[in-house]
Amino acid sequence: MPKRKINLENLVEKVTLYEDKESTEKEKRSSLEIEETFFEPIDKDRKPSQEYSKSLIRSFRVVLILFISILTFRMFYLQVIKGEYYKEMASLNKTRREAVPSARGIIYDSKNRILVRNIPSFDLVAIPLNLPKKEEDLDNIILKVCDVLKLNKKEVTQKIKNTHPFSLEEILIKEHLSKEDSLLAEVELSEIPGIKIRTYAQREYQESPYFSHILGYTGKLSKEELETKKEEGYILTDTIGKTGLEKSYEQILRGVYGSKEVEVDSTGKVKQVLSTEDSIPGQSLVL
Template identity: 30%
Template sequence: MSIGNSDFETRLTNLTVILACGFGLLLARLFYLQVVRGETLRTIAESNRTSLISERAPRGLILDRDGRVLADRRPTFVVLFTPLDVEREVLDKAKMKLSSILGFTPEELAEKLRPALKRASLVRLADRVSRPVAFALAEQLPSLPGITVANEMQRRYPNGNLACHALGYLGQISRREYERLRAQGYQPDWLIGKAGLEKVFDNVLRGEYGGMRMEVDAAGRSIKIIDRKEPLAGYQVRTTLDLDIQSAAEAGLAGAGKAGAVVALDPRNGDILAFASAPGYDPNAFVHVRGEELEDEESVGKIVNRPDLPLFNRAIQGLYAPGSVFKIVDAAAALESRRIPPEESYFCPGYFWLGGPGGKKFLCWKKEGHGRMGLKDGLIHSCNVYFYNMSLKLGPDPIESLAGKFGLGRPTGVGIPGEKAGFVPGRKMFTDGRRRWFDGDTLNMAIGQGTVLFSPMQAAQLAAAVASRGKIYRPNFLKDIRNPSGELVQRGVPELLGQVRMSPDTWDFLDAALIEVVERGTAQNCRIPGVRVAGKTGTAQNPHGDDHAWFVAYAPAGDPVIAVCVLVEHGKHGSSAAAPIARKVLLAALGSPESPAPGAAPLSAGSGEEQE
């Protein structure tokens, strides 16, 4: 008996221990769920029984450097629909009236209503409706069951096309963008920056969305509105752009009547003062208010399908042979090499025979020739024959090396998506043995033709680097960011990317020669009384039509506050097409009144000399 009792007691003890352990584990699990993960699980449970209907936040202002508005917001209306307590028969009778007011076809309206009816949830039926449409809905609300009209602040670009390629535009977030940005709190129905500064600074401009929180059942059907969260406005972004300089740049391009680009930089810090690409577009088309009149050519469909490619940002995406603008690099490389005496001259009869008479003939832009030219006059009058001879003596390597030090052949780092790198050729192109570098390649490179490619932004950065005696700054759009209370959040800081180190004599030579390009050379159409302007024209051969026109400049020489590049596609001559536009930009920057360039009548496409 004692043995039996002992077994029973042992089993009882084991069972007690097992029960105690099980109870202890249960308590530990309850502690973990209720205390350790309690808040997290409560949040998950809350989200499982609620649904948020977003209300867009007022987007932050975008301003020019002096606080003038480039992008603001205005009140518009949104139309919401909830099927709660709505009888299907009553709704069917109201559909035709609703379609008529909103401008939907019956099929479009049915498609928009389908998710609401299927899940018994509130949906956005229409965004950005005009005041007349909102008033028409308000008048008919008694016969439009489930319809609510709410007010939201909508992005607006009060200056239309002005600075459109800098500002960019908004659009509905795509599925791919949502997957990439959802971790940052983005929602599937949000409007986001699609291009330009709207995209670069989207995270601060968009603000914090608000909306209505709906209670839903297990099937996801809305039951009632729980509460409403007020949206918080986005931060204000003040740019480095100057509205006056930007307006002058765009007016100049409009007057040329051709595609092109203008970029103006502050050579002291890299601030972007103007950033224009033509043709432009009206970014308001991408946030068009339903029910307002919109010119046919301003619709999104028309903008996207226009053959002149208004969405193409020529300032950073367009790559062009720089023509004689590249001779700035040639001249500096020659002086720094100490192998090309500045006084050494060559005779220009208007052409050059590579390999002697009977060889390959390379032309100068001036058919009758320039006569005998040294380095300074060769740069002032942009004599191709001088640079053919000089580059063969110098060789391509010093030119390629110095171009790289000036940042050419790689992106400037401006920050706006889509910037192209350009290209500077050299012997290293042909390492596979299938082709070698020829003297003809050197001649083409010397006059900025062949495979040499710049964007207007890169050419502006080159001009700014020469103006600042070698300082290469990252082009910068940001002056500062402030929160809705006006408190400073972030300030733009100049970023020095590199320094081109050359002798003071070389910098002095470039300054003096480029001033004379404007005073008595190919850029007399950019002369400004009382202001020393330094510049260089360029004309780039174009296999698809008339030559492209270039001009780069900085002013006042000696103490420059602005460097500018102008490109006019099919402009034929930098002197007649690009230099006058640069003059308008410089006048706007320097605060000088508009007046004709002294002693330089506008040149026609077929007239006279000095219009390279």
């Protein structure tokens, strides 16, 4: 039987190729194991729209949780932290106490002739608490008031916006309105919340060059005067003796203010008077 000759070179080459193939397969398997360990398997069947929907739902949940948290905190702030404050504000919107000015005393000369007396006068005032809190609505009211009475818009705006918006203290917008202007304001501005005409007694001095420097005069309180006189019952729209006898005998001439409790609507308009404490007129002087 003839012997088969083996080619060693071919055999070595085949063995080498087999080993290379095995090494390549091992490297592929190792790489696949690393990817499966550190990376999430990709689902080839998952559609992009499904991914977008899930992302949208997650975002909506986050926004909803934030919204509920903010709403809860706001309710807690209004009801617990600021509850008493708003309760007091609500009661002020129903009833309030207003000052009733007393008639200032008359001044006579030695022959019982009148030297100083009181005459009716009208002021335009604003009550901040009853004015709109929305800036646009407030600006419209200021514009309306200025158009009706021909006032300076910048000055009126400064007076109103420099005062606390929840103050009950009257702001003097325009003093000594003529009868025509006061009637016009009553007609044109009567439905505007926070704006009203205030009637008070203005001093009228008889022409007497001999007594003018002795009698003196009255005027509106300054802010500095109000700070020292507020505890005595003075209000910002009050008048006070500035010089002469008007100043020296202020407490006697002024009298004692009364008060009244009134029920008001949401715009600050008086619906009814609940109770009244009469004022005491000032005493007269005889020179």
